[in-house]
Amino acid sequence: MVDTTADTVVYRLGVNCDLEEVEEGKTYIGRVQGFAPFGAFVQLNDRVKGLVHKSNVKMQHRERDPIIVRVIQIRSNGNIDLEEVTPTVYHTQTVVKKMPAVRLSEIGKKIGRTVLIEGEVAQIKQTSGPTIFTIVDESGTENAAAFVEAGVRAYPEVQLGDIVGIVGEVMQRNNQLQIEVASLAVLEGKDAERVRARIDQALEERAEPPDLPFLIQSDVLERLKPEMRSVAQRIRKAVFTARPIVLRHHADADGICAAVAIETAVTALMRENGDDFDAEYFLFKRAPSKAPFYEIEDITRDLDFALKDHIRYGQKMPMILLMDNGSTEEDLPSMRVAQIYNLPVMVVDHHHPDEVVDQYLVAHVNPYHVGGDFGITTGMLGVEIARMVNPAVEARIRHLPAVAAVGDRSEAIERALYLAVAAPAYSEDDCRDIALALDYEQFWLRFSDGREIVKDILNLSGDAERHRRLVRLLADEANRAIEEQIEAVMPHVEARILPNGVRLFMLDVEIHAHRFTFPPPGKTSGEVHDRLVSRYPDEPVVTLGYGPDFVVLRSRGVMMNIPQMVRELRQEIVGGGVNGGGHLVVGSIKFVEGMRNDVIESLIRKIGKAPI
Numbered sequence: 001m002v003d004t005t006a007d008t009v010v011y012r013l014g015v016n017c018d019l020e021e022v023e024e025g026k027t028y029i030g031r032v033q034g035f036a037p038f039g040a041f042v043q044l045n046d047r048v049k050g051l052v053h054k055s056n057v058k059m060q061h062r063e064r065d066p067i068i069v070r071v072i073q074i075r076s077n078g079n080i081d082l083e084e085v086t087p088t089v090y091h092t093q094t095v096v097k098k099m100p101a102v103r104l105s106e107i108g109k110k111i112g113r114t115v116l117i118e119g120e121v122a123q124i125k126q127t128s129g130p131t132i133f134t135i136v137d138e139s140g141t142e143n144a145a146a147f148v149e150a151g152v153r154a155y156p157e158v159q160l161g162d163i164v165g166i167v168g169e170v171m172q173r174n175n176q177l178q179i180e181v182a183s184l185a186v187l188e189g190k191d192a193e194r195v196r197a198r199i200d201q202a203l204e205e206r207a208e209p210p211d212l213p214f215l216i217q218s219d220v221l222e223r224l225k226p227e228m229r230s231v232a233q234r235i236r237k238a239v240f241t242a243r244p245i246v247l248r249h250h251a252d253a254d255g256i257c258a259a260v261a262i263e264t265a266v267t268a269l270m271r272e273n274g275d276d277f278d279a280e281y282f283l284f285k286r287a288p289s290k291a292p293f294y295e296i297e298d299i300t301r302d303l304d305f306a307l308k309d310h311i312r313y314g315q316k317m318p319m320i321l322l323m324d325n326g327s328t329e330e331d332l333p334s335m336r337v338a339q340i341y342n343l344p345v346m347v348v349d350h351h352h353p354d355e356v357v358d359q360y361l362v363a364h365v366n367p368y369h370v371g372g373d374f375g376i377t378t379g380m381l382g383v384e385i386a387r388m389v390n391p392a393v394e395a396r397i398r399h400l401p402a403v404a405a406v407g408d409r410s411e412a413i414e415r416a417l418y419l420a421v422a423a424p425a426y427s428e429d430d431c432r433d434i435a436l437a438l439d440y441e442q443f444w445l446r447f448s449d450g451r452e453i454v455k456d457i458l459n460l461s462g463d464a465e466r467h468r469r470l471v472r473l474l475a476d477e478a479n480r481a482i483e484e485q486i487e488a489v490m491p492h493v494e495a496r497i498l499p500n501g502v503r504l505f506m507l508d509v510e511i512h513a514h515r516f517t518f519p520p521p522g523k524t525s526g527e528v529h530d531r532l533v534s535r536y537p538d539e540p541v542v543t544l545g546y547g548p549d550f551v552v553l554r555s556r557g558v559m560m561n562i563p564q565m566v567r568e569l570r571q572e573i574v575g576g577g578v579n580g581g582g583h584l585v586v587g588s589i590k591f592v593e594g595m596r597n598d599v600i601e602s603l604i605r606k607i608g609k610a611p612i
């Protein structure tokens, strides 16, 4: 490895540089232009040339040969006296034209002109043609294309995160701005510090979310505001610095509404920021988690893609945002993996949080932190944060909290307030149909985000007629499937009355329900529960839907703490392999198949002691 601090620096005079960028005593690389009886003319670039007197020529040259020269003096008439030098060890550094740098947000006004831009390299992508450097400054993001030879990496010395100065012509290709690189220099020392400080400070300010009132009046939301702003600020900053965002969410209507609100705000902000069109796909990824937590399987896939994108496309490593999951102990293994790779993780959730997760998070919005509960759904939080990220999308997403509230059966006062926000365009029945359509479609989408289909279901694609027809069809299909399931399972529901007066209903969803189709076991249990609750309107009701190694709980009118029960069961039943969680009164528990009876009987005893 060559020690670049000790060897000679040979400067390459960049495009557009004039005499004023040439300094006496410095060494430059040029080309032999021609010969005269008294010496050789050397071009330092298209504009600047000097003379090497024959007494100072060291080697034989032909025209166009590269030559390294030192500037002896610059005469007052502008003539440059050079001497040939032959350093054995040296590295080159490009000199960038001293001119005022143009902000990236301004280059749209400079098409066809040659400009200097200064910024951070946020991505380096080698195409089959030029090398594309994505440059970020305090005002925006643009691509700069540098070409040496098709498919060959230009400026191999430039690394992700470097501060660079680029001189080039502003071009417009397929409606997108691009800078055609004429010369590119990695700034060093004070120059780099100056630019970095300027960008960092301006970015901090630019990332600060606007201060808006919420769509509704809510004490819980007010208390969550500082943390919500922190999440919005980090999302904005990620967009402005071309850091990829991976958004993982619970695969139900609430989780989808929350995540799609952020997706809408982020993709619109990217466009506004000058990102190219496909950035919306490779810099923002939304994916549902099948489990109600961030599984090892999820982080493994996310990390695998992130590392490949980092190596193949020179992308930064992503930030992870978990919505409608992420706040329980079950998320810890994945968070530990994220920590090893230095991926910042943020959580926006309304499941009962375990404090232990917070050490792994850079931000955590959860109504339980401020005396609220799961009635504040993630969809409500997601839409309010999305407005902070990008207020321009508000009109498109303002109905999503109502869909989330209805989908998650929120009983908080905020539910009615958000329904009022969605009205009159969307009635409560509309919201219920949309939520059901989302659940139904997500079941068939499995691990895909279904970005464009989901936009139609939520009426975000601009085709209201198609939205209406699609939701009608999906909701009808879902209802038909549910009715069929209910018809099959209801005769098998077993009833008991517990010591505390709770009406307990139990159903084996493994043998008495259709499997591997919609509705899945959790939804089936929920539908059964809803019917039983309306049959016994004034009594406490608990419904357990169980399979060989799991039980799903739904309750009404009972003071339960499911995460607490899970902890107790895990301690009490040795060899039960108990884990799980969820909300306080709605959740799921897993165990090993051979211990099912012990776990369920013990669970029933606990429910029988819970206060009404």
Ligand code: MN
Binding pocket: 250, 254, 255, 324, 350, 377, 378, 408
């Ligand atoms: Mn939820």
